[in-house]
Amino acid sequence: MSGERYSFFSLLRETLRGHTGWKPAWRKAAPQKAYDIVIVGGGGHGLATAYYLARRYGLTKIAVVEKGWIGGGNVGRNTTIVRSNYLLPGNVPFYEQSMKLWEGLEQDINYNAMVSQRGVLNLFHNDAQRNAYIRRGNAMRLNGVDAELLNREAVRAKLPFLDFDNARFPIQGGLLQRRGGTVRHDAVAWGYARAADRLGVDIIENCEVQGIRVHDGHVTGLETTRGFIGARKIGLACAGNSSRVAAMAGLRLPIESHVLQAFVSEGLKPFIDCVATFGAGHFYVSQSDKGGLVFGGDIDGYNSYAQRGNLPVVEDVLEGGMALMPRIGRVRLLRQWGGIMDMSMDGSPIIDRTSVGGLYLNAGWCYGGFKATPASGLCFAHLLARDEPHAVATAYRLDRFGKGAVIDEKGMGAQPNLH
Amino acid sequence: MSRSLFRGLAQAGGRAFRHGGGNGIDTDRQIRFTFDGTSYVGHPGDTLASALLANGVRLVGRSFKYHRPRGLLSAGPEEPNALVELRQGPWREPNTRATVAELFDGLVASSQNRWPSLAVDALGVNGLFSPVFTAGFYYKTFMWPASFWEKVYEPIIRRAAGLGRAAEEADPDRYEKSNAFCDVLVVGAGPAGLSAALAAAQSGVQVILCEQDSLAGGRLRCDATLIDGRPGWMWAQDAERRLSEMPNVRIMTRSCVFARYDGGTYGVLERVSDHLATPQDGQPRQRLWRVVAKQCVVATGGIERPIIFPNNDRPGIMLAASVRTYINRFGVVPGRRVIVYTNNSDGLRTVADLQRAGARVVAIVEASAHPSKAAQDLASRSGAKLFANATIANTFGRLGVTAAVIRDNYGKEHRLGCDLIAVSGGWSPDIALTTHHGTRPVYRDDIAAFVPAPNAANQDLHVAGVASGVMTDRDAFESGLAAGYLAAGKTGCGDGREQTLTSPSVVDEAYDIIPVWHGLDAENMRRAGKAFVDFQNDVTAKDVRLAAQEGFQSVEHLKRYTTLGMATDQGKTANVNALALLAEITGRTIPQTGTTLIRPPVQPVALGALAGAHRGKHFKPHRLPPTHRWAEEQGAVFTDNGLWRRAQWYPRAGESNWLETVNREVQTVRNGVGFCDVTTLGKIDLQGPDVRTFLDRLYVNAWQKLPVGRARYGLMLREDGFVFDDGTTARLSENHYVMTTTTAKAASVMQHLEFCHQCLWPELDVQFISVTDEWAQIAVAGPRSRDVIRQIVDPEFDLSNEAFGYMAAAEVTVYGGINARLFRLSFSGELAYEIAVPARYGDSLARQLMRVGAPYGIAPYGTEALGVMRIEKGHPAGPELNGQTTAHDLGMGRMLSTKKDFIGRRMAQREALTDPARATLVGLQPLLPDAPLVSGAHLLPKGAEATAASDQGWIASSAWSPTVGSWIGLGFLQNGPARLGEVLSVHNPLAGTVTEARVVSSVFVDPEGTRLHG
Amino acid sequence: MRLTCPHCGPRGLEEFSYRGDATVRRPSLEAPEEDWIAYVYLRDNPCGAHKELWYHGSGCRAWLVVERNTLTHAVHSVNAVSVEDAP
Structure with a gap:
């Protein structure tokens, strides 16, 4: 177990003794022979799952295996946005559960992940978009989620520097979720890791899964680069690598891996105090506490495991950016990167058992996995511990595709690159 | 030397620290500039940094966290400290490195991230709290109470955040994008790059040489090296001149190759006008080049590293x-x-x-x-x-x-x-471009540096000079020539000339390095203040030690935990030192500790350049229907429909609001005749003996028996069984059909047809092409429409109801022989036609319709009236065809043929898609006719509590119907068809309203369809 | 990324749109439902060699079968679908 509670007082005390007393945030655990549950994937979802298994379900013989360093996948390469502004009944309660967990996260895990509820504003530019946002906002309200419809003048009061007067697609208004916002993404991984570690979870880095051992239709453990690790249950939380790992147990998934690029500018004095999304192009933006504009757009649109994208999407994103905010022309792009998205066939996630006994799947998060991290962890933990879906994740079944009970927020059908 | 003495020297005309002529400046001319309000003098060829130094200005910036006084660390783009706000007002460029800002007459720069002044910065007190402000301290505190983060802590942090200020107005300058193609792209015009370009050019291939600096030469301009017995910069100047005289070489200076993308595509930023006060006439500020190269030689040189020692940042x-x-x-x-x-x-x-x-x-x-x-x-x-x-x-x-x-x-x-x-x-090869494709560099002990992995030099990428780890000038020339010849040879485009170039003669010494990274020991680390690793982000050796102690020992964790390498310089001078320090602290070798990949861009790129001209009104093109100019003359109000601009309504004098106009347009159609440009609907011309079969497989309904001269409504599904699109297809002759699609789906339906034909059923003998832009199509609707159409169509065509009834289609001629297509189609529910003429006649057709229709009171109508009338008739459109609905939901379940295969058939049969409990299309009418129905409101059982559990549907489309005299709506309701007559609560919590509406048939006007057939 | 269209020559990514796995085959109308479900929803999604469909929408409108590596983005071959097995 690592160290004591973090607080202002512990910080002061350590300051006085030259910070010599801080312990590692999590132990560098070596694999034991066997565990009750092994989570594959030391990203946000895997670490959160382990934490909630230990914290809420009282299970302790748990390991998280990670092929590299924890938090190196999408939890470390996203645009940090959290929100629960969904439309469909299968999604709204789940994302709202996540929002509520974000709201109490720091006190729960004793780690400041800088959950900043600065508001998420989706702009609309024509009547049809407005009506779709009214429908969505009303769905949110009926689910007890906050939502407000802003007219053009209210948007202008909030973000006066947007292009209101010369735009190709003039801004008509926006749907605002004030409780949405941003979270310091890396800290989510570290915070869950530290909290899980304090509850006895083994976090095993540099441990790549090479095979899933199955006996009589039931998993018995994992072949890894650090040897065989026995497990009664295995939970996959491998995001963009879900298909590869599931294939080790002979499964094919309704998932394609795609690259999504994200971008950050040089640090600037703050001028954007919310998250804003452009409704007439692929561009969304917020400003980090360090001052960089953090922004992104659409996925590149082809299967990829390369963690990098191409120039046409970069140009497309910045065209949207300049169309929305022409004052940023002389601001500079500092860094661009790509993450591998587990794009599902309906754009919604999967938290379910599989056809292999003891093998559970948490995948299909598309480009929206970060905001889901706490609820995904909680619901996956519930499923692993109780063998039944959590009340807010009942729609995220693997058989929904075959049945046609899809959760298709964008209405694009079984074409992952269009979600 | 005291500060006042520096100031005195500065005032002496900026010559205090000039020791004579530099090889890159013109000392005969003087130019004026100001920094923080003080005026100085420099020379053409100066950077802001060199000119400030010449004037004795050493203090140029403040660091991010502790606001430490900072001066110039470097003379190049790796500069972490000397960031300024360049220019003013809407031209303000925050975080500009003084070391790469070329001086021009009248340049204005200010220091940033300080208050009230650079010399006296209040936030310098942060330095006093540095014992608390260690790496990651904020993760450990500010947690209680939860609501204080947004209210108290974050505002304080944000106030201190950021460096420069973005301009407050739109960027007034222009940007361009351009494409270039070459056989060999050479990146960097130092000794290796110039050699590589000369070699490649001698091979006869097309060469582009990019140099981010304003002058070629690289280190040859910076060192006193003698090449062929002369100053090295002269050799560079000669080489540049020789290259510029070759027809197969293009030299681009001030052009940074900032990223390597797939397929030999490189992003290049050309700073066309940044060295000028204002861009020359017709020139952009910057130009984004997409360079496609068969082979690339990376000759980007190296970056010198500092050494970590206490107070090494002054x-x-x-x-x-x-x-x-x-x-x-x-x-x-x-x-x-x-x-x-x-x-x-x-x-x-x-x-x-x-x-x-x-x-x-x-x-x-x-x-x-x-x-x-x-x-x-x-x-x-x-x-x-x-x-x-x-x-x-x-x-x-x-x-x-x-x-x-x-x-x-x-x-x-x-x-x-x-x-x-x-x-x-010591030197770190500048390997950024070589890692953009994920190839990790390897560490070489002999030069204590990372070099590109051998497999990074794969088929199309070659590295030469210091960038490749050869550290002497002689080796730079030789490796450059070799890489140039190799790259040119690999393109297969050379002319096989002999390789006659040899390196110039140079006197150089071997490069020896002792891998000493810092001057720290336990004692002076504690006693003697901060030893900086990352200058801009104020990451010290202590921070690295603490991060390692807390387990952040992966180099990626170290970066993220301490923010090392995340500043505007991306750790160009910090990353390798940090890695070495981390290796030492954790008792590992440097290769064991790892390295991080360098993400694009190599140098920060202005966002405006990546957007180019696509901003403001030019963000996306306008598509204009053929009657657009005429509609403008009529005073139409326009709306956006995808890229199309369409007339929304046509106000007339005396009408007080848009609703009055739209009501009048609807009534004109319902009682007389109106017309509307529907060119935007997708039109696909299909020909061939198998078109019928093709249509049978595309649409859910049957097409085998469609006679010549008839049109039919068709519904398309996606293969997953949900509705894709709808429209009509008409059979003009035995093997000739024309299909219409919705405006929104025109391109995707065309793509779908191509997929179905090329990939699924190549055996079908069909040809098709999109003719959306070729034909102007106008709907003429209303009980008097036949009277109008008769005067347009040439008299030999019989337009009587018997000869040309509902859903008839024909190729006709108008105005004495102009080819046209006439369809008896109706979206409004009235007797109506759609007439198509070659696009160039669209404008005159509108004018003719106005003329011949005048006696019948003809008037144009816009998309708003079109929408009202289609809602009155219960025709689904965009809000109903939203990709989430099934044929069953739209009440068209019975259209699905059971006698043939068609796209989506099998998946559409699944229970979940036909479940009666699904929300299906209904009509809605408020109990009080004047009570608006709001699209997007939700439908709950009357009196039910406003919760998600009671949510049974929503309103998709709504309008005031002047025909019904009431608001009407189309909605989706669970078990809809079984609930006719039921009164529902209509909830719009966003607006705070709850009203009541009755479930009615979705066809509000003429449910029997008698008007259609009139 | 660039694809060498067999009709138009090498062109930039922005001219093409992507569909996905080119190895799935549309089942017959009578095929078992699981075949249909697999066709519409399930993908191998390999990390490495991938045979996939692209559409040259801003060019000749040909559907192309591209062999590409999803890890390196290296393009190994581009053929018109007509000379390949139809999916």
Whole structure:
């Protein structure tokens, strides 16, 4: 177990003794022979799952295996946005559960992940978009989620520097979720890791899964680069690598891996105090506490495991950016990167058992996995511990595709690159 | 030297620190500029940095976290400290590196991230709290109470955040995008790059040479190297001239290759006008080039590293090679009493250059265990004290270094006065471009640096010069020539000429380095203040140690936890030092500790350049229907429909609001005749004997029996069984059909047809092409429409109801022989036609319709009236065809043929898609006719609590119907068809309203369809 | 990324749109439902060699079968679908 509670007082005390007393945030655990549950994937979802298994379900013989360093996948390469502004009944309660967990996260895990509820504003530019946002906002309200419809003048009061007067697609208004916002993404991984570690979870880095051992239709453990690790249950939380790992147990998934690029500018004095999304192009933006504009757009649109994208999407994103905010022309792009998205066939996630006994799947998060991290962890933990879906994740079944009970927020059908 | 003396010298005309002419400046001319409101003089060829140094300005910035006073560390794009706001007002460019900002007459720059002034910065107090503000301290506190983060803590942090200020107005300058293609792209015009370009060019291939600097030469401009017995920069100038005379070479200066994308595509930013006060006429500020190259030679040189020692960040502590650059290129000597501190042989070159420029070298500090022969010679010639196996243990000077403490071989400390410390921690090859595709570099102990992995030099990428790890000028020339010939050969485009170029003669010394990364020991780390690893983000050696102690030992964790390498310089001078320090702290080797990949862009790129001209009204093109100009003349109000601009309504004098206009347009159609441009609907012309079969497989309904001269409504599904699109297809002759799609799906339906034909059923003999833009199509609707159409269509065509009834279609001629297509289609529910003429006649058709329709009171109508009438008739459109609905939901379940295969058939049969409990299409009418129905409101059982559990549907489309005299709506409701007559609560919590509406048939007007057939 | 269209020559990514796995085959109308479900929803999604469909919408409108590596983005071959097995 690592160290004591973090607080202002512990910080002061350590300051006085030259910070010599801080312990590692999590132990560098070596694999034991066997565990009750092994989570594959030391990203946000895997670490959160382990934490909630230990914290809420009282299970302790748990390991998280990670092929590299924890938090190196999408939890470390996203645009940090959290929100629960969904439309469909299968999604709204789940994302709202996540929002509520974000709201109490720091006190729960004793780690400041800088959950900043600065508001998420989706702009609309024509009547049809407005009506779709009214429908969505009303769905949110009926689910007890906050939502407000802003007219053009209210948007202008909030973000006066947007292009209101010369735009190709003039801004008509926006749907605002004030409780949405941003979270310091890396800290989510570290915070869950530290909290899980304090509850006895083994976090095993540099441990790549090479095979899933199955006996009589039931998993018995994992072949890894650090040897065989026995497990009664295995939970996959491998995001963009879900298909590869599931294939080790002979499964094919309704998932394609795609690259999504994200971008950050040089640090600037703050001028954007919310998250804003452009409704007439692929561009969304917020400003980090360090001052960089953090922004992104659409996925590149082809299967990829390369963690990098191409120039046409970069140009497309910045065209949207300049169309929305022409004052940023002389601001500079500092860094661009790509993450591998587990794009599902309906754009919604999967938290379910599989056809292999003891093998559970948490995948299909598309480009929206970060905001889901706490609820995904909680619901996956519930499923692993109780063998039944959590009340807010009942729609995220693997058989929904075959049945046609899809959760298709964008209405694009079984074409992952269009979600 | 005191600060007041510096100021005095500055006022003496900016010549105080010029020792003579530099090879890159024109001392005959003077240009004026201001920094923080003070006016100075510089020369053409200066950077802002060199000009400030020449004027004795050493303090140029403040660091991010502790607001430490900072000066110039470097003379190039790797600069972490000297960031300024360049220009003013809407032209303001925050975070501009003074080291790459070329001086122009009238340049205005200000320091940033300080208050009230650079010399007196209130947030300098942050430094006092540095014992608390360690790496990651914020993750450990500010957690209680939860609501305080947004209210108290974050606002304080945000107030201190950021560096420069973005401009407050739209960027007034223009940007362009351009494409270029070549056989060999050479990146960097130093000795290796110039050689590579010469070699490739001699091979006869097309070459583009990109240099981010304004001048070619690279290190040849910065060092006093002799090439063929002359100053190296002259060789560079000759080489550049030779290249510029070759027809197959294009030299692009001020052009940074910022990223390597797939397929030999490179992003290049050309700074066309940044060195000018304003862009020349017709020129953009910057131009984004997409360069496609068969082969690429990376000759990007290297970046010198500092050494980590206590208080190593004071103004006046500078990279040694940068000191030489200021001396040789800019004619500026950055100090008068100098300590040279180096762990490698290259650093020693600084001593002679300083001496020649008139500075006094007071000490040479070598990291090597024994003094090198070169250092001994230099020391004896210059009179400098020589310390080997020594470190700098501390420095002093509040706003600029005034003294340093040297700890010698025996641990004895020597305090020496100085105003400049030239530091060399060795060179890191600039390998950024070689890692963009995920290839990790490898560490070489002999040069203590990372070099591109051998497999990075794969088929199309070659590395030469220092970037490849060869550290001498001779090797740079040779590796450049070799890479140039190799790259040219690989393109297969050369002309097979002999490879006759050889390296020029150069006198160089071997490069020796002792891998000493810092001058720290446990004691001076505690006692002597901060030793900076990342200057801009204020990451110190202590922070690295703490991060390692807390388990952040992966180099990626270290970066993220401490913010090392995340500043505007992306850790160009910090990353390798940090890695070495982390390796030492954790007892691993550097290769075991790892390295991080360098993400694009290589240098920060203005966002405006990546957007190019696509902003404002030019963000996306306008598509204009053929009647657009005519509609403008009519005073139409327009709306966006995808890229199309369409007339929304046509106001008339005396109408007080849009609703009055739309009501009038609807009534005109319902009672007389109106017309509307529907060109935007997708039109696909299909021909061939198998079109019928093709249509059968595309649409859910049957097409085998459609006679010539008839049109039919069709519904398309996606293969997953949900509705894709709808429209009509008409059979014009035996093997000739024309299909219409919705406006929104025109392109995707075309793509779908191509997929179905090319991939699924190539055996079908069909050809098709999109003719959306070729035909102007106008709907003429209303009980008097036949009277109008009769006067348009040539008289030989019988348009009587018997001859040309509902859903008839024909090729006709109008106005004496102009080809046209006539369809008896109706979206409004009235007797109606759609007439198509070649697009160039669309405008005159509208004018003719107005003329011949005048006696019948004809009027144009816009998309709003079109929408009202389709809702009145219950026709689904965009809000109902939203990709989430099934044929069953739209009440069209019975259209699905059971006699044939069609796209989506099998998946559409699944229970979940036909479940009666699904929300299905219904009509809605408020109990009070005037009570608006709001699209997007939700449908709940009457009186039910406003919760999600009671949510049973929503309103998709709604309008005031002047025909019904009430608001009407189309909605989706669970078990809809079974609930006709039921009164529902209509909830719009966003607006805070709850109203009531009755479920009615979705066809509000003429449910029997008698008007259609009239 | 660039694809060498067999009709138009090498062109930039922005001219093409992507569909996905080119190895799935549309089942017959009578095929078992699981075949249909697999066709519409399930993908191998390999990390490495991938045979996939692209559409040259801003060019000749040909559907192309591209062999590409999803890890390196290297393009190994581009053929018109007509000379390949139809999916």
